Amino acid sequence: MRELMTMSGTQKARGSLPYVREASHTTPKAFGIASFISLIMACIGTSLFVMVTFFWAKRVSCHSY
Structure with missing residues (x-):
């Protein structure tokens, strides 16, 4: 019974790995x-x-003449 519980815990941990990845x-x-x-x-x-x-430089240079 203990082996089944640890195996299901391992499978659950492995199942969460895709979400982490x-x-x-x-x-x-x-x-x-x-x-x-x-x-x-x-x-x-x-x-x-x-x-x-x-455009500003062109406008200023056009008005300076």
Whole structure:
């Protein structure tokens, strides 16, 4: 009887391993997605900053004549 109880406990512990493995894969995937989104947002922000700066410089140089 004792062997059956320990075996069922081992099987239960093994049954929970896929959830642990899934969580360990999900966390890096979430960080990867978040870093990709932040990289895209940084690129968009930089390009907007450059465009606004160029337009402002062009406007200032046109009005200075």
